[in-house]
Amino acid sequence: MRVVLVDAGGANLGSVRYALRRLGVEAEVSRDAAAIRAADRVILPGVSTAATVMRRLAELGLVEVLRSLQAPLLGVCVGMQLLFEHSEEDDTPCLGLLPGRVARLRQAPGLRIPHMGWNRLQPLRRDPLTEGIAPGAWAYFVHSYAAAPGQDCLLASEHGVSFAAVVRRGAVAGAQFHPERSGPAGARLLANFLGAGMA
Secondary structure, eight states: OOEEEEOSSOTTHHHHHHHHHHTTOOOEEEOOHHHHHHOSEEEEOOOSOHHHHHHHHHHTTOHHHHHTOOSOEEEETHHHHTTSSEETGGGEEOOOSSSSEEEEOOOOTTOOSSEEEEEEOEESSOOGGGTTOOTTOEEEEEESEEEOOOTTEEEEEEESEEEEEEEEETTEEEESSOGGGSHHHHHHHHHHHHSGGGO
16 A cells, blocks of 8 residues: 655654554655655645645645545644635635634633643544544644534544544545554554545
């Protein structure tokens, strides 16, 4: 299986690659459109702002490449946020592969923004992508923006408000948490994404 990590300048490329290596997959890091189109699975990591990553994708000529992919695509952290139509962060138009908008998490007494650290996952509906992730499993988050749990949401989490932690519509999927830093739940999500259930 050919797995490509899109090199849009995300600081977590190395850790995602290592997490895949632990699953027996040697992923390629690339910004080449032909390599991305030829992949069996594509992962879009992101550790930055929505505007910065979208600008980088545009500079590399990869926006339409990602919009027209035939292979399953997994967005991670900001990469998941970019799957939606729009992000409130810097008023950024995104890839539009999923309906909905990404908004800033609301301030509330006793809550820190960004939401940083371990939090529990709650299933909203069953799907091969989240098979084997137990209700209440822990995942590691670092984010200030999130999408509401809409019709494509498989797992939700809560930080003042409920937000989408894992989404999927057909071959397009996203994880707001960092699977590469989330222990068994993260490893299972990545393994499921590589599996036949996403084909």
